[in-house]
């Protein structure tokens with residue numbers, strides 16, 4: 001490990017600060033009370049002022065400090081945004097990041113950053129605020145290698161405790177910002193969508209015989225449940241999520257010893273040219289779970305139903 005800060009270390013550390021600032025924007029929009037909701041592709045696909053403003057801030061700030069990286073954000077795929085508020089990346093105390101030697105010499109042109117400025121928009125509009133996360137995922141050579149998950153409303157049901165927290169991790173390094181916990185050994189808990197269910201989604205869940213199903217919003221929030229030991233797996237047999245939903249959660253989960261793939265157990269590609277849509281669904285497991293054995297339990301007709 002070199003003593004000088006590598007690009008990846010600077011990028012993860014800056015992304016923590018930028019995600020914190022995006023979380024403040026999300027809370028400010030909610031406080032003002034006018035969410036400015038617009039419908040995107042369909043009735044259950046919403047965008048708010050918070051999604052727009054948080055993305056503008058994240059993309060403008062990353063562009064300013066890392067001008068040669070590729071950034072792909074949920075809210076306007078063509079945006080080369082420079083118009084948003086630039087976050088002062090020296091405003092927060094830098095976090096400790098472990099970067100394995102093989103990631104010490106990455107250059108900006110190799111980096112693709114997948115940005116979901118507000119994951120769990122449906123739940124945000126319905127006041128289920130602890131389902132909301134800000135996701136900044138970092139990919140190199142088509143692989144999710146690092147990520148930041150910010151929970152702006154962590155602890156909002158426990159007033160008196162510090163509101164919000166940020167988790168970060170590099171694959172092959174360690175996870176910071178939280179303590180990783182193991183799920184219970186005497187029962188099997190599955191997390192899945194709350195607002196985008198379908199018969200195929202439910203068939204996949206039944207096939208893994210859960211004792212309990214947690215129907216909650218957001219890919220970031222569901223992966224947080226795996227990291228906190230509150231669920232064993234995240235099962236979503238639907239083509240609904242996109243690469244910005246899974247890149248950051250996948251990298252952090254893998255850094256913690258877990259796995260995230262499509263529903264068949266195959267790896268998700270994160271190059272700039274990769275399809276945005278995770279057309280074969282999402283399957284994620286906490287550390288210590290047999291990921292491929294779980295993928296094998298998903299019925300073939302469920303897998304065949306998903307568009308390749």
Ligand SMILES: Nc1ncnc2c1ncn2[C@@H]1O[C@H](COP(=O)(O)O)[C@@H](OP(=O)(O)O)[C@H]1O
Nearest residue numbers: 045118119120121193195196217218219240241
């Ligand atoms: N059918 C669908 N259409 C559009 N987006 C979908 C979708 N199914 C899942 N998603 C997106 O995937 C993320 C996780 O979904 P869910 O909460 O249902 O598990 C959410 O991200 P956003 O909130 O960032 O849009 C959600 O909008």
Ligand SMILES: [Mg+2]
Nearest residue numbers: 045046074121
């Ligand atoms: Mg969305």
Ligand SMILES: [Mg+2]
Nearest residue numbers: 116119120245
């Ligand atoms: Mg999302």
Ligand SMILES: [Mg+2]
Nearest residue numbers: 074116118119
């Ligand atoms: Mg989003």
